[in-house]
Amino acid sequence: MTELRHITSINDLTNHEIETTFSLADKYLSELGDIRPTGRTRKKRSLTTHRIGRSGHAGAGSILASLFYEPSTRTRLSFESAMLRLGGGTITSSDPATSSAAKGESLADTVRVVSSYADAIVIRHPRDGAAKLAAQYASIPVINAGDGGHEHPTQTLCDLFTLYRREKQRLKNLNNLNVVISGDLRGSRTVHSFVYALARFKARIQFVPGAAGMGLPPHVEWRLRNEFHCLPEDRKAGEDDVDLFYVTADQSHQLSLITPEIGIKMAKAKKAIDVIYVTRFQKERWKDQVQSYMKVDSAFLKDNKYKRTSVLHPLPRVGELDIALDRNPRAAYFQQASFGVPVRMALIAALLDFEGQHSLEKFASGFRPDSHVLYEQPHGIVCANPNCIVHDPLEGLYAANKHYIVDWLKPRLRCFYCENDIENFYVGHKKTRHYGLAGEAGKHMRDVILFADRAAAEAAGYKPRKSLSGAAKA
Numbered sequence: 298m299t300e301l302r303h304i305t306s307i308n309d310l311t312n313h314e315i316e317t318t319f320s321l322a323d324k325y326l327s328e329l330g331d332i333r334p335t336g337r338t339r340k341k342r343s344l345t346t347h348r349i350g351r352s353g354h355a356g357a358g359s360i361l362a363s364l365f366y367e368p369s370t371r372t373r374l375s376f377e378s379a380m381l382r383l384g385g386g387t388i389t390s391s392d393p394a395t396s397s398a399a400k401g402e403s404l405a406d407t408v409r410v411v412s413s414y415a416d417a418i419v420i421r422h423p424r425d426g427a428a429k430l431a432a433q434y435a436s437i438p439v440i441n442a443g444d445g446g447h448e449h450p451t452q453t454l455c456d457l458f459t460l461y462r463r464e465k466q467r468l469k470n471l472n473n474l475n476v477v478i479s480g481d482l483r484g485s486r487t488v489h490s491f492v493y494a495l496a497r498f499k500a501r502i503q504f505v506p507g508a509a510g511m512g513l514p515p516h517v518e519w520r521l522r523n524e525f526h527c528l529p530e531d532r533k534a535g536e537d538d539v540d541l542f543y544v545t546a547d548q549s550h551q552l553s554l555i556t557p558e559i560g561i562k563m564a565k566a567k568k569a570i571d572v573i574y575v576t577r578f579q580k581e582r583w584k585d586q587v588q589s590y591m592k593v594d595s596a597f598l599k600d601n602k603y604k605r606t607s608v609l610h611p612l613p614r615v616g617e618l619d620i621a622l623d624r625n626p627r628a629a630y631f632q633q634a635s636f637g638v639p640v641r642m643a644l645i646a647a648l649l650d651f652e653g654q655h656s657l658e659k660f661a662s663g664f665r666p667d668s669h670v671l672y673e674q675p676h677g678i679v680c681a682n683p684n685c686i687v688h689d690p691l692e693g694l695y696a697a698n699k700h701y702i703v704d705w706l707k708p709r710l711r712c713f714y715c716e717n718d719i720e721n722f723y724v725g726h727k728k729t730r731h732y733g734l735a736g737e738a739g740k741h742m743r744d745v746i747l748f749a750d751r752a753a754a755e756a757a758g759y760k761p762r763k764s765l766s767g768a769a770k771a
């Protein structure tokens with residue numbers, strides 16, 4: 298089997314691979330960037346030459362297929378522009394109402410067919426974990442362009458590349474940035490990918506939810522603390538920036554500070570904010586669509602600590618970012634959008650080996666082997682995230698019931714597709730037909746079946762182990 302590479306999460310790329318991709322994006326900007334002056338002075342011009350204005354031939358003869366099951370303009374167009382600028386071609390299915398999906402064709406069948414039409418697939422889908430499912434069935438690279446509330450890894454590459462370029466002008470790099478992330482942290486997949494990457498580059502991250510209930514999802518916060526070695530910082534009441542944000546929500550919002558252990562000493566000493574990342578209210582992912590929501594305007598930029606802040610927004614904005622900021626040199630969001638093309642050119646080229654030394658390593662499964670044990674069972678426990686692809690009536694038929702065992706003694710399972718976690722499950726032994734708490738079973742994995750709760754175990758005909766029989770039934 299030919300080896301290949303899929304990108305469904307920002308964590309599919311190592312820091313080194315991210316930096317290699319950025320050096321390739323730099324190369325495209327210098328070789329194919331628009332050199333027409335757009336500013337009056339030389340200094341200004343150097344700030345604005347980030348548009349790819351010409352096309353190369355590295356990707357001549359290659360085809361990119363974009364499969365968009367959810368509305369998108371910017372992401373799809375920037376991928377297609379990127380492939381055209383590489384000298385390749387594109388084919389598109391972007392209208393869910395007229396696509397094969399509307400006729401009831403599964404994603405698994407679609408990507409198997411499209412694998413014989415194109416050289417890489419870009420997919421956007423409303424279900425969490427859809428890109429991972431597509432990758433399981435495709436025989437060409439799959440790039441996640443946003444799957445439900447899960448991740449949007451190429452947006453994060455654009456966000457990071459913007460910071461990498463801006464920090465480079467200040468003779469700095471991506472490490473140890475002081476970042477504020479505001480808005481709908483629960484519903485925004487771009488935030489989830491972004492915070493993992495920031496943590497890996499040792500950022501100090503301050504979270505300011507746009508309204509009550511919009512904090513980070515618990516499983517993302519758990520990963521930041523336990524897998525990315527982030528620690529909450531001690532903070533005196535009133536010490537930080539809450540009052541500098543204009544918040545219209547009447548409930549006081551939660552605020553947590555997280556920083557990687559290694560960076561903690563430096564972060565505490567540092568006051569200046571390098572980045573403010575603003576996100577919109579993801580109305581389509583919330584039942585209550587008329588909540589009040591925070592707004593970021595020029596008021597907070599007046600404080601000295603925001604003197605050199607880069608204001609980022611993945612766009613589109615829907616009122617949370619004042620248009621009066623657009624001409625402010627700290628506004629980096631249109632520059633961020635313009636980097637969508639060179640960054641996606643670099644990623645496509647690295648996946649399809651257009652540029653020798655910049656190629657990404659390939660694997661038989663398309664993914665770097667995971668250190669966690671993968672547990673697969675036809676019945677028993679299923680993902681607890683209702684928006685996971687495994688719960689889609691059609692697509693779910695093609696998804697296996699798979700979980701990573703993140704921790705066996707303090708039980709934690711992670712859905713193979715959407716990466717939501719399940720804590721506190723039960724383990725049944727097929728031979729004895731008894732079940733117990735996961736932590737009691739040790740690491741012995743043979744002949745076991747996992748259940749979400751005691752009722753499910755008993756419905757399957759399993760009896761509680763002695764240690765459980767005295768306890769109240771859950």
Ligand SMILES: [Zn+2]
Nearest residue numbers: 680685712715
């Ligand atoms: Zn799931």
